[in-house]
Structure formats: C-alpha cells, structure tokens
Amino acid sequence: MFDLDAHFRLHAESLKLSSRRSELIARNLANAETPNYKARDLDFRKALATALGEGGGAVGMTATSAGHLGGSQSMNLDNLLIDRTPLIESLDGNTVDVQAEQAAFAETSIRYQASLNFVNSQLRGLMTAITGQ
C-alpha cells in the first residue's frame, strides 16, 4: 500500500526542525545584549538524520487498545545543539553575532518556505492522482 507517512515524512520533519531552529535563533537575538549569554544553534543535518533515522528518533506512545492512535513525542534536541564561535570576543562574554543570527534566521525561514512548497506540490500531485484529472 502507498505509505502516506513516508511520502510526507522528509518535509514534515524538515518543517518541524526549521521551526525549532528559528526558535533558537530568536532566543539568540533576544539575548543579544545579555552578559555571558552563549549563542546556540541546531546542527540541522544531524538533527534531520536523527529524525529520519531508525524509529525517527521519536518515541511512539504505547497503544494498549486497538482504538488508540500512535502519537509521537517531540525529539530531544538538547544533544544536537552547537555553540556558536564568535568572530570577535566580546568583553561581557556574550557570543551573539547579531548579523550572523539575522542571516541564519533568513536562511531558516527560506528553508521553511521551501519545505512548505514541497509539501504543497506533493499534496497537489496526490490530488491529481485521486481526482484523475
């Protein structure tokens, strides 16, 4: 049978991870002036590989009855975080480079939009197949 889950999985995971990454970047931007704050980012490649890897990295819920739906928990990203290395050390120990964060934020939002477009095309493709027109 055609596996819908597998069909959408790559871009669904990519959307999830992109939104997590933009959260991290928003956090860095909000803390641009916080003394001793260390900027963090997500290792996207590793995170996506983990998400798509065996078991999807997500832990399914135990179904104790045939009627239960197998929801999934969100993946733990804590060990996929990387510290940013600043180009210039700042005196107060803050490692946020606002320009780099802005660029990263723009990049993530474009990636998010790209994934959305891919999902949309997949949906359109399926609709064409279903309606046969």
Add this chain to the structure above:
Amino acid sequence: MSSFKIFDIAASGMAAESLRLNTVASNLANANAISSSKDGVYRARQVVFEEVRGALNGPDAGAAVKVREVIEAQADALARYEPGNPLADTSGYVYSPNINSIEQMVDMISSSRSYQNNIEVVNTSRDLMLATLRLGQ
C-alpha cells in the same frame, strides 16, 4: 503550544529592550537636573539583562530574556561653581549628574535596533505560520 513559543521569545526580548529604552529616556531627561547636594543628584541608571533558562523542550520554556536588575552608576556628581544659582549650596556649588549624553544616545540606537530585530522575528514567523495554515489550499 510549542509552535507559538517563538512569539513569547520575541515578546520577552521586546519587553526587555523597551525597559532599556525607558531607562535611556530617563537618563537623558535628567541629564541637566541639578541639585544642591552631592547625594541628592540623579544617578544614571542601566539595565542588566539575564537569560531565562528553561528547558528548551519543556512547556515552560516561554521567555528567553528578562531584566535582572537596574543598576545606578557610581560616578561622582559633577560640581559647578554657580553662586548666583538659587539651588547653590553655602559655598556656591551646584551639582549635576555625571551622564554622558553621547553614551546614552548610542545605547538608545543599540536598543532600538535590538527591538527591531525582535519585531522582524515576529513578522517573519507570522508570515510563515499563515503560509502553513494555507497548506494544501
């Protein structure tokens, strides 16, 4: 809900930056407020930010930054000899706060840029979420 966390993060940044802008405004407004005693003079205030450390995955992750404290500058008041001033003390001195207006202006610009960054985050995230809502249409 976790998808809306990014708005809480940006909002906490905006709240912190607007307090910083308020402090700068207060410092600039009081830059010329003279006093007849050294202790009665206005002292420049400065906010110190602190990261809010919550679990990144937890439900209470929410805010990202908050104002830890507002510190007062320790710089001594500037004494000026103005015997004709009605506020002058017995030896003819008035005291004015030790506030560097240029430093304050620079702080203001830096603060408003950070505020704008947070607004940009909100706007972009909103657009992306609206696009997500239109998925499949």
